[in-house]
Amino acid sequence: MSRFIPNDTKETKERIIREIGIQKIEDLFSDMPKETRLHKPLTLPSSLSELEMRREVETILRKNRTVKDYVSFLGGGIWSHYVPAAVDEVSSRSEFLTSYTPYQPEVSQGLLQALFEYQSMICELLDMDVANCSMYDWASSLGEAARMAARVAKRNEFLIPHYISPERANVLRTYAEPAGIRVKELKQNRRDGQIDLEDLKEKVSENTAGVYIENPSYLGFLVSSVEEVAEIIHENGALFVVGVDPASLGLLKPPGCYGADIVIGEGQPLGNYMNAGGPLLGIFACRDEISLIRNMPGRIIGMTTQNGQRKAFCMAIQTREQHIRRQKATSNICTNEALCAVRAAAYMALLGPQGFRELAEIILANTSYAIKKLSEIHGLTVPFFEAPHFKEFTVHFDCAPEMSGKIREHLLERRIIGGKPLSQEFPELGATYLYCVTEMHTAEDIDRLASELKNLMEDWA
Amino acid sequence: MKGFQQARWRTPIIFESGSKGRKGYSFPPLDDSAKSTLREIVNTLPRQLIRERPPDLPELSEVEVVRHFTALSQMNFGIDNGPYPLGSCTMKYNPKTNEALASMDETRWVHPNQPEETMQGTLEIMYKLSSWLAEITGTSKVTLQPAAGAQGELTGALIIRAYHKQNGELTKRNEIIIPDSAHGTNPASATMAGFKVVIVPTDEEGCVDIEALKSATSERTAGLMLTNPNTLGIFEKNITEISKIIHEHGGLLYYDGANLNAVLGKTRPGDMGFDIVHLNLHKTFATPHGGGGPGAGPVGVKEPLVDFLPVPLVEYDGNRYYLNYDVPHSIGKVRAFYGSFGVLVKAFAYILTVGAEGLDKISDMAVLNANYLARKLSKIKGFNLAYAKEKPVKHEFVLSCSRLHSETGVSAKDVAKRLLDYGIHPPTIYFPPVVKEALMFEPTETETIEELDRIIDALTEISKEAYENPEKILTAPHCTSVGRVDEAKASHPRTMCLSWRMYKKKNHVAGGMKPKRR
Incomplete structure (x- = not known):
């Protein structure tokens, strides 16, 4: 390991010890009280050579089965999407990879420009004016959005849809509770998943800081009445917060077009791997209104000048941030997901407007094909909600609850990772699973799933 | 040079x-x-x-x-380009072999909701890493969920909140004590968790003022957030007394792990009396900072607080690794899923590479390098050590150039900008706020003595230049992609330009923003 500790040679150590006028290295720790000192070695494995370490970690990792080994239909907040090799190439540039936060803009123009371009391209995709250069993930973006809405509106209620990812709802509650924000649920129609507008009208009040909807929803169905929802929210002086999957926006209307004040989402589909759960990339954007911008959490890169002429970039409005504002900061976030944002920038630049259109079309075509194939199977209701779906959809099994536990197992034996069970998250849906297809799935993958499910249902019948 | x-x-x-x-x-x-x-x-x-x-x-x-x-x-500067002695950021070399492991299909192409039997590798690494970090910090259990150090702090502050709530004392205990030399994230995190921040001053030795701490502590105290060694690079030698004062008043002790690189294997936050500890894997455990993330901010707690950790925890039953959602008083979740595995695997590989003896050596050499630099730099005209003038420092130290500033007009910012011309990333400047014209250096264990000497020579030349011909410094940098950037303009509402769309609008280019709504 001394390969990363170059001064750890007898000669250099002796020289430094001499120069600073001590007898031995231990003298430098002599001010630490005895009772705090550790008098035994840490109980950790012994150090390994590079070769041995690689072998050991690879051996452990190979116990995993990947979505390349199996066909997987998992989504629900992290999705399997193709990552162009050029994205890996860009993010492995060690000038990006091994740099710190760009506190010194003159020597960090490359990263700053890349992040400014990330923000700018996200704005185009969402049809918003301002985006920050990342949050940790979609879930923490939601938590921060609720807090921002409360600061801006000076109110303390935040409404969310009933059918929301429990991961996100849980994180939202964690963030909201200490700020005194009450989170309330909006009813959604059990048949088609649509927001119950009467319920919304009833619940929106002078206490409502913000109302949050997702499109596509966690369960894959689209929420159609977005304009009506926006109108009701704005009439009551609350902020409209929308969550999106950026992979849908080549085809679906961007939230900026239907009145969103804050838009959040998960940027993982934009050239980032699933990595068993992270790092992820929290999208966070708002309209160009100074009261919104000043209340935004996170780092924002701005374009400015040097010597009054050439374009240059630096971090902007840092007076919102913890290193300047301390306890008065809009958030404590500093380290974010910058490199994931650079990956997203490269991804968006590679795809361009046409690429996003094609991506969304392939996903929509695969979704529709999968829904069609699975809905032909006797004993399945696909999807559970009568609405258009994108990328994800619900599969309901008309079977006894004790049987439904065996579905995943049955598929796994056939090298298929089935959808995510929803029975604990939404007990009212019964034996329902959340399935996901993206551009990664072939018609054969979907056919194989359909044929296995068909066999299973026939066996049970 | x-x-x-x-x-x-x-x-x-x-x-x-x-x-x-x-x-x-x-x-x-x-x-x-x-x-x-x-x-x-x-x-x-x-x-x-x-x-x-x-x-x-x-x-x-x-x-x-x-x-x-x-x-x-090519217009960016990383640790692979040259020395990066940013104080409190622990910019050490990031071993390349760890990147290779993070690029394996078995790391990248795993979905977090896969059946546990198909992700035993991931869970094993998380379980072992979390046990090792518990051993290193002297805590009972570690969560790997927080996405960064600041989120680790929020997690810790929320655990303090949940603990007092459980004891029916939250309405009374609404204050967190924080020293004035603390990282800015500490007060920001405490506030996010709903606490009132009480600041205690630094004494003349650079440590927490014990008398001030005593008078700040009361039955309203929920806890104390402290980093040790502190941001001045000085070990809080009264830590046992500090711990006693806070605990006697019923508060909890939170350890900000940003400075752990100084004391690996020497002492453990748990042994110093801390109840909650966060770590920055992108500092101490050599995962790359990526220009501002992704990082990872695991949090360790002592036994009575284990039941408050975020869900899920990774457990091992002697046969298989699994996710445990049964945590009775859990604060819930702070982010989606289980943690940034793509980062965690690199820290795992790092600890496996260095082992217990290596961790001890890391702190030896990080502290040795810092002392070498501190002694040499403090002899340069115009610069002096704000604290620890005669005592050893730990992994970092704070130099003040207030004399240089008053005698030549050259500020800490100017010195930093001029250092860029030497291909040396400047230290952290104007931090901690208790030191005027502060330059906070942390060389880490991965710099050679030749590079340390280069930093010393550069600062020596800058001092000379400041006294003889400051113009070159005041207009620095000259050798970077761009000259001094107009940061004020970037933040002024009239000139602010935060996206290409905003630029087009402000410059009346076609296709700019839509008119305002509402």
Whole structure:
């Protein structure tokens, strides 16, 4: 390991010890009280050579089965999407990879420009004016959005849809509770998943800081009445917060077009791997209104000048941030997901407007094909909600609850990772699973799933 | 020793590049029947959900995209480019072999909701890493969930909150005590968790003022947030007394692990009396900082607080690794899923590489390097050590150039900008706020003595230059991609330009922003 500790040679150590006028290295720790000192070695494995370490970690990792080994239909907040090799190439540039936060803009123009371009391209995709250069993930973006809405509106209620990812709802509650924000649920129609507008009208009040909807929803169905929802929210002086999957926006209307004040989402589909759960990339954007911008959490890169002429970039409005504002900061976030944002920038630049259109079309075509194939199977209701779906959809099994536990197992034996069970998250849906297809799935993958499910249902019948 | 020159490409904004119809991607084509089905489906989608205008993104070939970002990378400075002694940031070398492991399919192509039996490798690494970090910090259990140090702090502050709530004392205990030398995240995190922040001053030795701490502590105290060694690079020698004062009043002790690189294997936060500890894997455990993330901020707690950790915890039953959601008083979740595994695997590989003896050596050498630099730099005209003038420092130290500033007009910022011309990343400046014209250096264990000498020579020359001909410093940097950037303009509401769309609007270019709503 001394390969990363170059001064750890007898000669250099002796020289430094001499120069600073001590007898031995231990003298430098002599001010630490005895009772705090550790008098035994840490109980950790012994150090390994590079070769041995690689072998050991690879051996452990190979116990995993990947979505390349199996066909997987998992989504629900992290999705399997193709990552162009050029994205890996860009993010492995060690000038990006091994740099710190760009506190010194003159020597960090490359990263700053890349992040400014990330923000700018996200704005185009969402049809918003301002985006920050990342949050940790979609879930923490939601938590921060609720807090921002409360600061801006000076109110303390935040409404969310009933059918929301429990991961996100849980994180939202964690963030909201200490700020005194009450989170309330909006009813959604059990048949088609649509927001119950009467319920919304009833619940929106002078206490409502913000109302949050997702499109596509966690369960894959689209929420159609977005304009009506926006109108009701704005009439009551609350902020409209929308969550999106950026992979849908080549085809679906961007939230900026239907009145969103804050838009959040998960940027993982934009050239980032699933990595068993992270790092992820929290999208966070708002309209160009100074009261919104000043209340935004996170780092924002701005374009400015040097010597009054050439374009240059630096971090902007840092007076919102913890290193300047301390306890008065809009958030404590500093380290974010910058490199994931650079990956997203490269991804968006590679795809361009046409690429996003094609991506969304392939996903929509695969979704529709999968829904069609699975809905032909006797004993399945696909999807559970009568609405258009994108990328994800619900599969309901008309079977006894004790049987439904065996579905995943049955598929796994056939090298298929089935959808995510929803029975604990939404007990009212019964034996329902959340399935996901993206551009990664072939018609054969979907056919194989359909044929296995068909066999299973026939066996049970 | 000069001769540093960063690339100066006039790289256009990506929106100014490319040409209509160009593509940098290729997706599998839809066959004819899929196409016709697609048309039908699109026709059935509600009109109000269809995008009317395509996003105004650039259109580029793969060649152009790769060249664009390669050119940008050449205008950036990482630890692989040269010394990076940013105080409290622990910018150490990031071993390349760890990157290779993070690039394996078994790391990247695993979905977090896969059946546990198909992700035993991931869970094993998380379980072992979390046990090792518990051992290193002297805590009982570690969560790997927090995405960064600040989120670790929030997690810790929420655990303090949940603990007092459980004891029925939250309404009374609403204050967190924080020293004035603390990282800015500490007060920000405490506030986010709903606490009132009480600041205690630093004494003349650079440590927490014990008398002030005593008078600040009361039955309203929920806890204390402290880093040790502190941001002045000084070990809080009264830590046992501090711990006693806080605990006697019923408060909890929180350890900000940003400075752990100084004391690995020497002492453990748990042994110092801390109840909750966060770590920055992108500092102490050598995972790259990525220009501002992704990082990871695991949090360890002592036994009585284990039941408050975020869910799920990774457990091992002697046979298999599994996720445990049964944590009775859990604060819930602070982010989606279990943690940034893509980062965690690198820290795992790092600890496996260095082992217990290596961790001890890391702190030895990080502290040795810091003391060498501190002694040498404090002898340069115009610079002096704000604290620890005669005592050893730990992994970092704070130099003040207030004398240089008053005698020559050259400020800490000017010194930092001039250092850039030497191909040396400047130290952290104007922090901690208790020191005037502060320059906070942390060389880490991975710099050679030749590089340390280069930093010393550069600062010596800068001092000379300041007294003889300060103009060159006041207009620095000269060898970077751009000269001094107008940061005020970037934040002024009139000139603020936070996206290409905003730029077009402010410069009356066609296709700018929409008019305001509401």
